[in-house]
Amino acid sequence: MKHIALVTLIAATAIALPLFIGENPYIIGILISVLMMAALSSAWNILGGYAGQYSFGHAAYFGAGAYTTLIMLTLFNTLNPVICILVGIVVASLIALMTGSIVFRLRGHYFGLASIAVAEIVRLSVLNFECTGGAQGILLTDISLWGLDLNSKNPFYYGMLLVLAVTLAITAYLRRSKTGYYLQAIREDQDAAASLGINLSFYKNKALLISAALTSVLGSLYGLYIRFIDTSAVLDLRLSIEIILTAIIGGVGTLWGPVVGAILLVPLAEILRSNLLGEALVKAGLVSETSGIGIFLKENLAHAHVLVYGIITVLCILYLPKGILGLYRRKQ
Amino acid sequence: MSFLQPLLSGILTGGVYALAGIGMSLVFGVMNISNFAHGDLMMLGMYMAYFAFTLLHIDPYLSLVLIIPTAFFFGFMLEKLFINRVIHHPHQNQILLTIGLGLIMSNTALLAFTSDPKILTTTYSSSAFNLPGDISISLPLLLSFLITCVIISILYLFLAKTSTGMALRATSQNREAAQLMGINVAKMSAIAFGIGTALAATAGALIAPTYYIHPLAGHSFLLKAFTICVLGGLGSVVGAGVGGIIIGVVEAMSSTYLSTDWKDVIVFVLFLAVLLLRLEGLFGKKGGR
Amino acid sequence: MIQHLLHISHVSKHFGGNVAVSDVSFSVNEKQIFGLIGPNGAGKTTLFNCITGFFPATAGDVIFDNKKINALRPDQVCKLGMVRTWQRVKPLENLTVLENVMVGAFSITNSTGEAEANAMEQLQKVGLTDYVKKSAGSLPIGLKKKLELARVLATHPKMLLLDEICGGLNHTETDLLLDIIRGIRMKGATIVFIEHDMKAVTSICDRIVVLNSGEKLAEGTPEEITSNPDVIAAYLGGGHHA
Numbered sequence: 001m002k003h004i005a006l007v008t009l010i011a012a013t014a015i016a017l018p019l020f021i022g023e024n025p026y027i028i029g030i031l032i033s034v035l036m037m038a039a040l041s042s043a044w045n046i047l048g049g050y051a052g053q054y055s056f057g058h059a060a061y062f063g064a065g066a067y068t069t070l071i072m073l074t075l076f077n078t079l080n081p082v083i084c085i086l087v088g089i090v091v092a093s094l095i096a097l098m099t100g101s102i103v104f105r106l107r108g109h110y111f112g113l114a115s116i117a118v119a120e121i122v123r124l125s126v127l128n129f130e131c132t133g134g135a136q137g138i139l140l141t142d143i144s145l146w147g148l149d150l151n152s153k154n155p156f157y158y159g160m161l162l163v164l165a166v167t168l169a170i171t172a173y174l175r176r177s178k179t180g181y182y183l184q185a186i187r188e189d190q191d192a193a194a195s196l197g198i199n200l201s202f203y204k205n206k207a208l209l210i211s212a213a214l215t216s217v218l219g220s221l222y223g224l225y226i227r228f229i230d231t232s233a234v235l236d237l238r239l240s241i242e243i244i245l246t247a248i249i250g251g252v253g254t255l256w257g258p259v260v261g262a263i264l265l266v267p268l269a270e271i272l273r274s275n276l277l278g279e280a281l282v283k284a285g286l287v288s289e290t291s292g293i294g295i296f297l298k299e300n301l302a303h304a305h306v307l308v309y310g311i312i313t314v315l316c317i318l319y320l321p322k323g324i325l326g327l328y329r330r331k332q
Numbered sequence: 333m334s335f336l337q338p339l340l341s342g343i344l345t346g347g348v349y350a351l352a353g354i355g356m357s358l359v360f361g362v363m364n365i366s367n368f369a370h371g372d373l374m375m376l377g378m379y380m381a382y383f384a385f386t387l388l389h390i391d392p393y394l395s396l397v398l399i400i401p402t403a404f405f406f407g408f409m410l411e412k413l414f415i416n417r418v419i420h421h422p423h424q425n426q427i428l429l430t431i432g433l434g435l436i437m438s439n440t441a442l443l444a445f446t447s448d449p450k451i452l453t454t455t456y457s458s459s460a461f462n463l464p465g466d467i468s469i470s471l472p473l474l475l476s477f478l479i480t481c482v483i484i485s486i487l488y489l490f491l492a493k494t495s496t497g498m499a500l501r502a503t504s505q506n507r508e509a510a511q512l513m514g515i516n517v518a519k520m521s522a523i524a525f526g527i528g529t530a531l532a533a534t535a536g537a538l539i540a541p542t543y544y545i546h547p548l549a550g551h552s553f554l555l556k557a558f559t560i561c562v563l564g565g566l567g568s569v570v571g572a573g574v575g576g577i578i579i580g581v582v583e584a585m586s587s588t589y590l591s592t593d594w595k596d597v598i599v600f601v602l603f604l605a606v607l608l609l610r611l612e613g614l615f616g617k618k619g620g621r
Numbered sequence: 622m623i624q625h626l627l628h629i630s631h632v633s634k635h636f637g638g639n640v641a642v643s644d645v646s647f648s649v650n651e652k653q654i655f656g657l658i659g660p661n662g663a664g665k666t667t668l669f670n671c672i673t674g675f676f677p678a679t680a681g682d683v684i685f686d687n688k689k690i691n692a693l694r695p696d697q698v699c700k701l702g703m704v705r706t707w708q709r710v711k712p713l714e715n716l717t718v719l720e721n722v723m724v725g726a727f728s729i730t731n732s733t734g735e736a737e738a739n740a741m742e743q744l745q746k747v748g749l750t751d752y753v754k755k756s757a758g759s760l761p762i763g764l765k766k767k768l769e770l771a772r773v774l775a776t777h778p779k780m781l782l783l784d785e786i787c788g789g790l791n792h793t794e795t796d797l798l799l800d801i802i803r804g805i806r807m808k809g810a811t812i813v814f815i816e817h818d819m820k821a822v823t824s825i826c827d828r829i830v831v832l833n834s835g836e837k838l839a840e841g842t843p844e845e846i847t848s849n850p851d852v853i854a855a856y857l858g859g860g861h862h863a
Contacts, residue, residue: 112427113366309432318417
């Protein structure tokens with residue numbers, strides 16, 4: 001019961017949050033990024049955390065949703081975006097089925113490598129086709145949905161929140177169901193799982209499909225929200241790695257781990273990216289804006305967030321391989 | 333255009349790929365770790381050659397005398413400080429650790445050297461000589477290939493003839509048995525990672541005169557190195573050598589006869605095909621499960 | 622007429638040039654406790670792997686319950702009612718003891734509630750009810766063996782293949798486990814039993830096949846086997862062949 005109360009409180013806070021912030025687009029933007037990364041990482045967690053199949057190519061499904069949606073809207077600009085999202089799911093599922101039939105025959109190192117290779121093939125293909133805008137990407141000028149004001153960020157805040165809630169609900173349901181137990185058995189020991197009657201490739205593909213479909217919806221929402229996509233934004237290996245990293249830091253294979261990871265990592269990245277830290281240091285009088293350090297911070301801190309990601313990854317694998325929630329679970 | 337032209341330049345480029353692939357394969361064989369920082373180690377090699385040339389005015393090929401021991405020491409220390417702590421962890425943790433180390437290296441390079449590409453221009457950078465049949469061979473490419481051959485021969489002799497080399501091979505064959513026979517497998521891991529790093533840096537230095545040098549330059553080579561290893565059989569040094577040549581030729585051929593845009597796609601498709609059809613690769617030990 | 626539940630017919634398994642199992646045939650009757658013994662490296666576990674679909678036999682047929690199962694995957698074999706345990710136990714370490722057994726139980730139900738009830742019943746049978754909430758990885762080896770047994774029992778198998786289920790256990794633990802196995806047979810299941818410990822085998826088995834260097838050396842009742850000079854030679858000289 002305490003649990004339900006806590007979840008209700010979190011949900012209520014999340015729903016009410018935009019009302020308190022008002023129309024500060026900067027803060028809302030960061031919150032949307034947090035929700036999106038939390039949802040992406042949760043969707044990945046179904047396959048990576050519960051089934052133990054570390055996909056290093058989830059950007060492919062994100063990109064599938066984003067590209068499908070924006071290409072369709074460029075071609076038919078009166079189309080209802082919901083239809084685009086659904087078609088995006090179909091496209092992502094097809095890629096997932098193809099990927100699954102290849103990578104799930106492999107184990108260990110080979111699985112991770114193959115998942116990267118498939119995602120890279122998708123990325124390079126998109127880069128080389130003309131209908132995808134190639135290296136230039138796609139810019140969408142105008143969309144409408146049921147008369148909502150899509151120039152405001154709030155609809156996207158609630159859209160991302162909804163997908164996150166659905167992803168968490170699916171995860172919560174799965175882990176107490178036959179499928180969830182089967183996925184965890186596969187993670188723990190594939191031979192033991194097979195000997196107990198678990199059809200390995202069926203359940204792995206099932207987890208991948210669910211995960212890919214959710215990831216694709218998030219890609220579509222991102223495309224509608226930003227209205228400009230290119231391969232480096234939605235199909236890059238770095239996105240796949242950020243998704244995994246978020247789950248690792250929060251706790252792989254836990255319901256709330258990815259959410260915790262996103263709440264910590266996304267704002268941190270934002271602070272570094274936007275040089276908030278440098279400005280704060282200048283404001284506090286610790287660093288002069290015109291001094292060498294001040295200029296260095298201003299010019300370079302934007303790049304530093306990936307460096308910090310690297311450091312966090314290394315520290316996390318060495319000292320906190322089960323993530324923050326893993327630490328808490330061990331104490332129980 | 334002659335069919336021999338892409339074949340020949342493919343083989344020459346492939347030699348350098350082979351060097352990168354061998355380094356990765358050796359690490360995989362001895363430590364059973366997929367090193368995702370391998371491309372970034374190549375990038376460090378490129379910068380080392382660049383700064384040896386611009387600051388110390390040493391020819392990039394001569395600078396290998398400095399780069400190889402420096403890189404070996406760097407790799408040795410990386411293993412001692414980080415990699416050996418995850419050697420018994422699940423694969424995904426090893427992959428993520430090396431990804432993290434790679435991110436640190438590439439983004440430190442980004443902060444230190446900025447993202448502007450550097451060009452290392454030697455007097456012979458663009459010189460080429462012509463063979464009969466309208467075939468031209470780039471001089472730096474040929475030099476790299478020859479140096480690669482020398483280094484691979486030395487490595488081969490080292491693995492075959494010296495006691496450390498034999499201990500490395502024993503560890504690669506069966507880590508537990510090697511340990512029981514009194515081989516210091518922890519030391520072998522550090523040496524293997526050191527050699528792997530030195531080979532990656534050498535490959536980087538060798539391509540430095542013909543490529544743009546920038547902090548993310550290693551990334552495209554990472555997946556190529558994996559493809560080479562898988563093609564040759566993860567852990568097989570000879571296989572990686574052959575795999576490198578194959579990838580070089582496939583790339584050159586597909587650029588010539590299909591299009592440059594699709595050559596990387598073809599390499600990855602080849603990679604998946606090898607994974608699916610013949611897991612052990614051309615020369616490899618059994619793997620995959 | 623006696624029903625053969627499992628029929629192994631001229632099964633061979635080669636790994637490259639190595640012959641692990643060579644032309645082995647035998648039949649197991651319903652409700653039998655059947656022993657498969659032999660020195661280390663005799664090919665017992667390999668034979669189990671062939672029967673349960675982990676790697677298909679190079680030659681020969683495996684017939685279970687009147688169906689040819691050579692080409693089936695392990696999960697399909699399990700669905701038909703034949704399930705195996707592992708010589709080197711394979712607990713699902715980060716799941717609890719109860720969840721481990723539930724995974725087995727899910728092969729006959731889709732309902733979490735039913736699976737849990739079934740799992741509790743099996744845990745009771747092997748005496749692990751005090752450990753239901755413990756993580757499987759934290760159990761000592763003796764209890765892990767019991768967990769393996771409970772987990773396969775939860776699939777309600779017609780036939781159990783037990784691979785050195787008593788290995789590494791002391792006398793009391795072994796006797797306890799053998800009692801449980803007798804109980805399982807009473808309920809109607811058939812058991813094939815790989816064991817090292819001759820005493821355990823002869824005390825429980827109705828019939829025994831002896832493997833040596835991948836070949837069938839002898840077959841018979843425990844009395845016939847223990848007095849067979851070939852078997853005695855193989856066991857005493859086993860170290861040379863291994």
